[in-house]
Each structure stands twice: as C-alpha cells, then as structure tokens.
Amino acid sequence: MEFELLGWPADGPTLRLDYERFSYAGKFVMSNTGKAVARIDAEGDDPDSDQQADDIVAAVAFNEDRTDSSTLWLRYVTVERAHRGEGIGPALCSFVRERALERGYERLRIAVNNPFAYEALYRSGFAFTGETTGIAELVLEYPSPNPAKDTDDIDDRDERYQSGLEEFRDRELSADEHAFLDDRRHDGAPGLETDASPRGHDTSRDTPRGHDTSRGGRR
Template identity: 50%
Template sequence: MEFALLGWPEDDHRLRLDHRRFAYAGKFVMTSTGKAVVGDDGVVAAAAFDADRTDAETLCVRYVTVREDRQGERLGARLLRFVRERARERGYERVTIGVNNPFSYQAAYRAGLCFTGEESGLAELTLAWPGDRSQSRYQAGLDVFRERDLSSEETSFLADKRERDPPAVLSPPA
C-alpha cells in the first residue's frame, strides 16, 4: 500500500476519481485543494485539503473518500494520519476535519484527531489535532450522532461504542 502526497493547494493538482466507486469524486477535480492518495491497484482512497481561511496555522481536510470496495480497511484513517503528518512537517500547528457520520468520526479519532465540541456546515462535527482525547469528549461527539435519525448500521455501531474509550491512534504509514 503506497501513500503519496500529490501536491499542496498551490500546486493546482486535479484528481479524477470514478464517481461510481467514490463518494465526493467531483470534489477532487478542483485545483484549489491539495491532494493525497493511497494506492495499490490504482487509487483506493483520497483526501483533499487546504489552509484554513481564518488561521494560517491550521490545515483543513475537506474530503476523505475510500473506494466503495475497500471501505472498512481503515484506509481513510490511515490516509488522514498521513495528511496530518505531512501538515506537521510543513509547519501547520493544527489539523481539522468536519465529519457527518459516526464511521468518519471513528476514523478521524484513529488518525489522532479529537472532537472539539463544535458543529459546523451541514450537521458536521469538528475534530482537530491536537485535542482532548478523554473518554468524556469522545462520548460527547458520539452522543451528538445518537440524537440523529441513523441507519441500523450506525445505530448498532454507536451502541457498541457506548462508554468506551476513544480508539487507539494508528501508527503513521511507513
């Protein structure tokens, strides 16, 4: 599995993903965001990111998508960790992402990001690195999702996570 940084926002990089296999595929054609990918048999996961418009020390991850047939392999979490490490190397003090479902929330936690207590956009919870990795903060974010109309898979997932500690942070990709 190879992780690659395709470019930073100023590099004007486009990435064409098959819209039948990737959610948010159209967002990766934009040239105003940086891109990172995971690949083995072609691109299996991608992330788009740019600097926060109000804080030059913060990198915002705008989208993470995993090819439909590769979901559940923790590729999104590993790619987000890869982007977090590249951002740190480039001098960013903070990395944020907005997530709108409990599976993305869990992936962001595995990448080392934590719930900030804030919501933004269209029902998105904001997670950031560095942050508070306490059980109470982790559960506070899950509680926000528990109040929503969810699929049976999401409801079952949240029930399994009740009163648990946050997941361990994955090691950075080699």
C-alpha cells in the same frame, strides 16, 4: 499500499476519480485543494496533469483555514467502496497529518457527518472540539484540544469521544450506524493508529505555503 502527496493547494493538483467507486468524486477535480492518495500499486502518474488511476483506493483533499494560516482543513476524505473498513482512510489521514506538521502547520481540522468517519478520525489522532458546523457536522482537531484543568487526560479524551457520539444518537441514522453507536456506548476513545506509510512520498513541487481563501465544500 503506498501513500502519495500529489500537491499542496498552491500546486493546484487535480484528480479524476470514478463516480461509481468513490463518494465526493467531483470535489477532487477542483484545483483549489491539495490532494493525497493511497495506492495499491507503487507506480504514480504525472503530478502536473489530471490524474486517474485504477490503483488509487483512497483520497484526501485539503486546504488552509480562511483566517488562520497555521490550520489545515481536511475537506474531503473518500475511500473506494470495495475497500472501506480496512483502515485505509485513517492511515491516509495520518500520512497527511505528518506531512502537514513537517510543512509547518500547527493544527489540522476536519468536520464529519457520520459516526463511522468520526471513529476513523479518532484513530488518526483527532478529537472532538465540542463544535459543530452550520450543517451539523462535528468538528475534530489534531492535536487534541487541551483537557480541562485538574482533569485526567485519559478521562477527558474518553468524555470528549462519548460527547461526540451523543451528538449522533438523536439523529436519523441507518440501522448500521445505530448499531455502531450502541456497541460503543460505554467505550473509551479508540487508540491512535500509527502512520503505516513507510513508503509514502511527496511528489508535489516545492512551493511556499499560500493562503487559500476558498471555502471548499465540507469543512
């Protein structure tokens, strides 16, 4: 497995994904977000052109917050249907997280609409902020929001984790999602999975950080 940064938003990278294999495939054709991918094969394509490769098994699209240039939003995360549940999504998000911090971003944010994505982002070091978007997505942030004063860090992290799961429990969900939530009713927050991408690399051009004013699809 290899992770590759195709470009930052200012580079305008585009990526063509198979609609039958990936959710949100159409969002990755847009050039107003940066892109990173997970590949089974180490060989990449030309980052300066539209890309489509059978070896891609996951992708992330991201851009800057519209009002805070120190914050990067992960807009879309998609994993090939045949490879879901293998930890590829959290590992790819961790790869993007590290590249973003190296580039000078102070925090990353993402909004999720299901408990599986919520769990995956916790494994990448994100934590629930207590906020929801206008379309009821839960907002998570890295680094984890500061714990309340006089509160043990671990207890606070576990409480945040469970408060987010509670947000999902009253919603119309699939049987699998309800079973997932029931299994974790008394669990603490999952541990951080380390960045598993020693072979990851950045093929983007060395461009300055430009402020991206587009809203994107999901926040």
